[in-house]
Amino acid sequence: MSAALWTIVIAVGVLAVLAILFGALLGFAAVRFKVEGNPVVDQINNLLPQTQCGQCGYPGCKPYAEAIAGGDKINKCPPGGESTIQALADLLGVEPEPLDAEHGAEKDVPTVAFIREEECIGCTKCIQACPVDAILGAAKQMHTVIADECTGCDLCVEPCPVDCIDMIPLSKDTTTWYWQAPTSGVELIATDRRPLTGDAA
Amino acid sequence: MTNMIRLHTFHGGIHPAENKHQSTIRPLGRAPLPAQLILPLDQHIGAPARPLVAAGDHVLKGQMIADADGFVSAPLHAPTSGTVTAIETRPVPHASGLEEPCIVIEPDGRDEWLEHQGLAAQLGVDDLRDIEPRQLTAHIRNCGITGMGGAGFPTAVKLSTGQQQIDTLILNGAECEPYITADDMLMRERAGDVVRGAQILLHIVGARRCLIGVEDNKPEAIAALNQALVNLNEQHHIDVVTIPTKYPSGGEKQLIRILTGEEVPSGGIPASLGIVCQNVGTAAAVCRAVDHGEPLISRITTLTGDALQQPQNLEVLIGTPVSHLLQLAGYQPQKKERVIMGGPMMGFALPQLELPVIKTSNCLLAPTDQELPPNDIAMACIRCGMCAEACPAELLPQQLYWFSKSQEFDKAEQHNIFDCIECGACSYVCPSHIPLVQYYRFAKGAIREERAAQAKAERARLRFEERQARKEREEAEKEARRKARAEAAEKAQQEKKAAAAADAATPAAGSPPDSEALEKLQKKLDAAQTAKTRTQEKLAAARADDSLTDKVPALEAALVKTQDKIKELAQEIAAAKKAAKAAPSAEAAAGASDKGDPNSPERLKRKWETALARLETAQKRLEQAKADGSDTVTALQDGIAKQQLRVDEARSAYDAAINGTAPASTTVSAEEIEALQKKILAQQDRVRKMQERYDMARAEGLDTVDALAGGVKKQQDKLQQLQQELAAAQNPLATTDNEAS
């Protein structure tokens, strides 16, 4: 056998051994370091705002999460708005898209439902509509909203036969208020003029 | 000082211009009564206090006007005698400028005290040591004492250390912020109160020693405290420790580090190190409360800044408007008006001046523009790291700034943003003049908000899932019931078919079992209705009786079940009746009269007569009730109306039967009438229920009586309407019947 042939045999042999070695290593790593991650539906569901409003066209956030996992668009959630779309895009590694206006607009401020109780006739229609059981009451009895549990989904407004449900914006109090980020100087001034708040350095 | 204390130091810190001399020139004064006192219900950390007074009430000085609402909360007392003019939302001293509920008191000028005495006198003991620490803590809580240093944490909560063995009590007299001298003046002029407060606090927490940390720029205060220690013969337990002047040595965590060398664990409390830390002002307030029975109704506030002509320290009543105090000190409004509550490092600028002084307001700083120039324009961060050098919490302020600015909150948390004490040292040294603290406040607020939103979303998700599960369960149950019914129906059908096949020769035999089944069903229905009435009675009783309230839900559930059963039975009866009707009508046409047939004229007549008799009895009872003036009159009237209806019904049924088979059109209207009657029955049920509730409410004197009375009226109106409709429907039927005959 010639030396050239030997060289080829050795080269092939070395490569084969290497392939087996690395294959084994990878196989071992796949088993040993297996990541027990959340199923993607749960991860998506965790990013959705859980208002259960159905504005996306699905009966709740979980079904929409399943739909997204199945390939639906990520821009159908008005309560989540841009931030949720961004988070979903990050999670799924897709391009963020602007909110689909067809499903409604993002609210500026969070709201909660409020029942004008003297007008309530106790029809239970809103109770049946509420996706999170946040309305208390019984037939022929006045109903009321548990504000802390209300997700502000608006679903109870439509069914009310006497229109006694208002969506009122959640106002800040001294315990929930916090400082907003400063509107920083450098980035904002486009000219040499200095804003009123500043004095000569 | 008798014990040698080895001092430690904390990382970073700064040395801003002290500017303390201006306000210590004049002795401690007392602010005159303002025209109005505004007392926010939330002056402390924790739940806002619950008002005990109403607008128009007259209150005495020291009277509790709002009580603590929960464990972490503090009561509020009237700072002077006067009239409560309003309990409403007013702007409160908070950086947000928002409004919160306040009690507004108009002083009557008499400054009349509620009778009060020291706790020892109250309990009739001579010595403090004879009083249980728990009693002392409760007393301190009742006196509304909260931390006087800044945060306003309820003192009693801090003293309830539970299982923790406390070794050291630290009194914070460092007062490291520039300008503020409230604690300095307190220690100078009321050193005795401070030391006495330290004695009381030592007894409460059971500590071995007390360290009073005072910065070395307050020699007068240190001398006064040492003199007080000698006077009270307390040199062995209590030490006045002189610490080097460095901002922020007055921060609780920093002071603990200076005095003990230990660090409060992140997210933990000093008690876990066996340390309790209180402000000297708090100690003095504790002394006033325990020895004299005076609740926390006033505090020492520094009025300073170049915009004031007479900077000084005043003892002011809680609730005194800031404008009143500024006027006293000769306030000269600047071009860019600015008043800071607290010091220049950690205080907040007031959005307006009609705000009250609260329990934590240690300073009002009215600077001129030259004195404290408003923040310069922020330049870009050059990552010089001077902030990290100055940070007393050993954080990386600059990294936190980048993360806060770019809203990478997870990284900010990773860099321990919640360990930031917002002392402002980083902002102070920043060459780029970046408002770093504001960025951290923003990030912290946003993170907290996010956490709250996440918690809420999680709760919403669980509630949604549970609701879905419940709906599915209900659906499944319904489905199962429907199936069972369908099977039963099919079975019956098969049996019927078999019977029909078997009794093909004797067609009449088919009906008796039907009517028997109907009767059985009727009986069942009756039983169910009786059960329902009984449950309802029980429920009413349970609702009326407080001790039985826990049974209400069970009873309600039972009631619902029974109602379901009744409905089911009613449906089945209706179905059976319909089935039965087809056969008898044919039979009736053939002229055969069956005794078992409920629609036979004899039966109907009997029914009519019975109903009539019942009606008479009811009427008699009504008469009697009316005579007795008993309150069952309405119920009876209701019953009579019902009975009357039944009589009419029975009679018309009888007439119809007598007059032979009704034409097809009348059968339809009979069904309509049946529907109407059912409706009326349901309505009657409602009226009765409403009446029951009304009676109950009246019996208990609940304030829902009026509303319920209206409800009864409404329901009765509806009933009448239905009855009229029924009458209208029946009359034409009667006419047709007559015509037919």
Place this chain on the structure above:
Amino acid sequence: MGLLTLSSPHTHGPNSTSKVMANVVLATLPGLAVMTWFFGWGSLINVLFASLVALASEAAVLLIRKRPVSFFLKDNSALVTGVLLGLALPPFAPFWVTLVATAFAVVFSKQMYGGIGNNPFNPAMVGYALVLVSFPVQMTTAWALSTQMSGSSILGFGDTLQVIFAGHSTLADAYSGATPLDAYKHLIGKNTADTVLAEATFNGWLNGGWEWVNMAFLAGGLYLLARRIITWQIPLAMLLSLSLCSLIFGWDEDMYTPLSLHLLSGATMLGAFFIATDPVSASTTPTGKLIYGAGTGILLYVIRTWGSYPDAVAFSVLLMNFAAPFIDAYTQPRSYGHQKARRGLPEKN
């Protein structure tokens, strides 16, 4: 709307970016003076010219970016870039070398990243590295010989201007040559230390004036330390690691450049106190600074000894700039109340 409401703190220390930068420029003056003394007017002219170019390019970019020009020029950061480049470039470097280096530093390495505070790399060193790889001849031969070595007085001011701006390089021939670091590296190995020192370049002097230049920069650096404008970690770690490397690998003077030449020649002190300490592109955590400084020192030794460039402050600093964010992420200090530091990247869920 009445009162002025801003977040606390309401008071501010006397410090400002422009003061910091001005102090840096001030601290370079002793070094500049000594350089002028030993190497002639070239350095001074370079510093002035580079500063001018830096300020002009900064202003131009700011105008294009529609940013307030005077507001940013007042922060003195462009001035610092210009001064440092002027000091780092060879005294007889033609004006266009300085022009290209400075303009590139300010425009591409600083403003294109968003201006002050946003540049990941040290701008002056980016400019220096650019001209070093683009014009290697000018960058290695335009160094002036010190008065001690050339044996004569310095080249006159007018002549120097002609050399730099008019390209009359022959005027400077008698005064220019390779730096001692460069010469030693090329001569050693073939010769013993003694014979190398006997060469004309050294004329018996190991360092020919450079030791004084470095001493002057060291003095300037100590001033910055005293003013707390820079911290001790980076310079100390850098000088220590450089010394350590030199002692371990270069103990034989006949084989390698000796420690004294490493420490007191070339841009060592300028690099340690003025360039590696540039806060924007360096590490910021205390431990991170130590690692960063040590890394710079090791790279400096490695490139000087085994690389083809005579001096390597620019490359070692730039290479460490790459690593700075990574170093920072893993060297967070322990904070108050924590048992140990939380390091690395935040965990996802």
